Amino acid sequence: MTAEKMGEISTRLRAIFALASVAFVAVLAVSPVKDFFQSWKRYEKDYVSYAQTRPDTKRLLADFHPGIDQIWLPEMRVLDRCTTCHQGISQASLRDASVPQPFRAHPAIPHDVKKWGCVICHRGQGPATETSEAHETTLAWEQPLLPIRFIQASCGMCHRADLPQTPKLNRGRELLSQLNCGGCHHLQDIERSAMLGPDLSNVGNKLMRQWIYKWLKEPHTVVDSSGNTVVDGYEMEEEPRMPQFRLTDQEIKALSAYLTTLKGQPIEPFKFDQSVVASLQKSADLADQGEVRFRQMFCTTCHSLAVTQGDETKLIGGDIGPELTKVGSKVNPDWLVAWLRDPQSYLSHALMPRYRWSDQDLYKVTQYINTRLTDPDLLSNVPPLEEPTQEEIRLGQRLFLEKGCASCHVIQGVSPQKDFGPDLAILGSKNVSQLEFGNSNIPRNLISYIQAKITDPLSVNPAARMPQYRLTPTDLDAITTALLSMTGSPANSSLARLVVPRPESAFRPAGAFGELYDRYKCAVCHRFNGDGGNLAPDLSFEGSRAQLQWIAGFLKNPETLRPTLIFRMPQFNITDQEASVIADYLGMVTQSPSVKLSAVDQKQFTPQMAEMGKQLYEVKYQCNACHTIGSAGGYVGPNLSNAGNWLNAAWIEEWLRDPQALVPGTIEPRRSLTDQEVQALTAYVLTLKQKAPPLTTSSAGTKAGGAQ
C-alpha cells in the first residue's frame, strides 16, 4: 500500500471518528439533561416559591428539605416517595382547600401520615417520582390511585368491623347483606344468614301463575325493598330483595309453570253454603259489605292498605302482617279461603289468628279482597298462560337450579346451592389483568368493572348468570366501596398484623345449644357479651330478663314486642325440643351478675301492692306514654300486655332501679324510685298476663300477625 493511500484512508477515518465522537457525546448528554429536568424538581421549586407567599414561610421552609423525600417504613414494607411532590402533606396551615395541589395538607385523620405512608390507603405506586407513574396504571404497576370517593374502602381493608367515620362503607356492607349477595358469593366478613328468601315448597297452592310471571319479569314493579307493594305514585327508593333475573318470556313461562306445580298437599276448595252464596250474589254492594266487615274485624291493625288522599299515597294500617293492597291479584281464591279459615294448616307457624267465620262473612270478605284489593294494571302485560306442559315444568325445574334460585329459596327435595357465584372475598385486590371485560367499552379498571357487573352484567360477560341490580348512584358507590375493601388478608405479614378483625365472638357455646346457635346463626342479629349483630336485642342477660317458658314459646312463635319495628325474627320452625334446649341454655348461662333471681319471691307481691303499682304506672310516672298495655299506650317501648308471663320479677326490680346498668344505652329513663315504688310497680307488671295462650283472637295489636 502506498503512503499516500494510507494517508488518504487515515484522514477519512479520522473524520469519521471525530463525527462519531461528537454524536456519541451528544447521545450521552441526553440522559443527564433529562435527569436535571425531572418533574419533581420543578414541584420542589414551585413549593419553595409558594411557601414565600404564605404567612408562615419561615416554618414551611424550615421543614423543607430539597431532594427526594420519602416515607420509609421497612416494618410495613412501605416506601412512599409521594411527599417529594406533596411537600405540605403534614403542614396543618396548608389544610385549606384553597391551597393548590400537590401542596395541600392531608385532612385530619386518626392515623399519622408519616407513620403509615400513603399507598396503603390510596394505592398507586409509592416508589415512583413521576406523576403518571405514581397515580396511574402503567405497564409496570397495575394498581392505580383509588378515586377519593371510594377511599373508605381502604379503612375497611383493616377495620373489618364498622366504624362511625365510614358511613359509605357501612352502608355498602349493609347493602351486601340486605341484597343477599352472600346467597351466591363468598364475601369477606359477611355471613350468609339463615333465611335468604321464602320457602317455596308450597308456593303453587298460594300464588297465581300470572302473578309469578309478573314477579319474575319485573320484581321492582311489584314490591319495594321493605316488601310493600309498589303503589302507583309511590316513590321507589330501593331494590326489592329479589333481583331481576334475565329470563326470556319462555323461560319465565317455564319457571312459573314449575312453581305452580309445587303444592305439597293440594287444597280442597271450601264448599260455601249454596243458599248463602245465592242470596249474597244478588246484592249489588257485595264488595262494599265485605269492606265493612274487613274494617269491623280490624284487619288493618296488622295489615296495611295504600290509601290515596289528594296527590299523596301512603300506607295506612299496621305492619305486623303483610301489606294487602294488591293481594287479590296475587293469591289463588281457593287458597285465600283456606288461609282465612285456618292459617296454621297452611303455615304451621303463622301468626295470623284463627277467626270463627260465618259463611256469610267469609264469602263477603273474600269477595272484597278478590275484587277490590286488586290492580288490573299489575297483570295487564302478562300474556295468556295455557296449562303448563310437562316440558315446561321440566325446563322450569332445570332453570330453578341453573339460575341459582336454590341459593336463596328452599324447595323440599331440592338441595340448596352454596357459593353459586364467584368468590368475591379478595375482589378488591384484583389486578386489571385478572378481570375479563369482554367486548364492553368501559374503562379498563376495577371500579368500572365492579359497577358494570352490578348494573349491567351482560355488558362484560354475555353468559353471566348474575341478575341485574338497579341501584341509586349513591348506593352503587357504597356497594363498590364495600367490595373494594375486600382485599383478603394482606400477604405482607407485617401489614396483616395491622388488621383489626371483626370482633370474634367470645361467646362460643358448645354442645346441643352450640349446634343450634350455628344453625340458626343467632349472632348474625343478636349480640352476646358484646359481640354479634345489632339488628335484634342483646341477649347477654336474656336468662335474667325472660322467663324460660316464655323464651321457649317465643322461639316457636316469634311475635313483635316493639310494634314500630319492621324487622321481625324469622320463623325457623323450631321443634319443642330445640326450643327447650335454647331456653334452658339461656336461662343457665346468660345471667346478669346484678340480677339475683332467687332473691325475689313472687309471693311477696300482694294485690294491694299491684294496685298501688297500677296507680304509679298510670298517674305518677305515666309509663303508658311509651308502653302499650292492651290497646292503649305508646309505641316507643316494648308492649307490656304480656309482661307478667315474659319478665322475671328480679329483672323488673333491677331494671326499674337502674336501666342503663343492665342495658347500656337504653332510652328507658332512670327515675329515682323508692324501694316501695319499685316493688309496687313490679307487682303490677307481673299481673299483666294475657289470659289466653297466643294465637287466639285477643286484644288488638299484640298477638295478631301474619306470615307469608
Add this chain to the structure above:
Amino acid sequence: MNTMTFEEILNRLRATRAWRSIFRRGPARTNRTRSLAIFGNVFLHLLPVKVREQSLRVRATYYLGTISFFMFVVLTLTGILLMFYYHPAVPQAYLDMKDLRFVVSNGVFLRNLHRVAAHVMVIAVFWHMFHVFYRGGYRPPHEFNWAVGVMLLLLTLLLSYTGYLLPWDQLAFWAITVGTNILSAAPFFGSQLRYLLLGGNLVGENALLRFYVLHCVILPLVAALLIGVHFWRIRKDGGLTLREDYERDKK
C-alpha cells in the same frame, strides 16, 4: 531551550529504565524490534504482526466480531455499575428496579444501556456466526475456533437468559418458569437439571440467587476466557478467512 519533536521525546522515554521494565524493550527502531515489542506485550500479543490489506476492509468482516466483543465490554462495565444497586433477594430486587428508575441519577440510562447492549450483542453474535459460516470459516484450519465460537454463542444466550430473571417482575418470573419447564422435558435428567438450576422446584429466592451468580460471575468469566482463546486462535490459524481464500479453496 531545545525544541524536541514528539518522536524524540517518545524515544527518550522509551530508553528510560521504567519503560524498559514495563515493556521489556527499548526504542523499537527496526521491524524486528517492533514485532518483538508486540509479541512481548500481554495486551497486544493477540494481534498479528502482519495484517493483509484485504482484511482491513470493512467488507472483510463488517467488524461483527469486534462489535460483539465491544458489547461484551459495555455489558461488563454497565453490569458492574448495576451490581452496585442490585440485591439478589426477593423483597428487594424489584424495588431496586424502581429505585434505578426513579431515584438513581441516570439509572434508566444505565439499565437501558445494559439491556440494549445485550440485544445488540446477541444480534451481532448471530450475524457474525452466519458470516463466518457462509465464508467457510469453519473449515481447516479453523475447526477448533469454530467450535469455540459455538460455545461462545451458547454462553451469550445463557447470559441473556440468566439476566432476564434478575428484574424479578412478572415477565421474568414466567419466562424462567416456562424456560425451566422446557428444560425438565430433557431426556433422563430433565427434572434433576431443572432442580439444580432453580435450587428448588419453583422459581423463587434460590433461583434468583443462582441466576445472579451465574449471570454476574460464572458465565462472564468463562466467556472472557473463551474470548481470549478465540482471539488467540485467529492469529494462530493464520488470520481471518477472507473471501479470496474462500473463492480459491472452492476451485
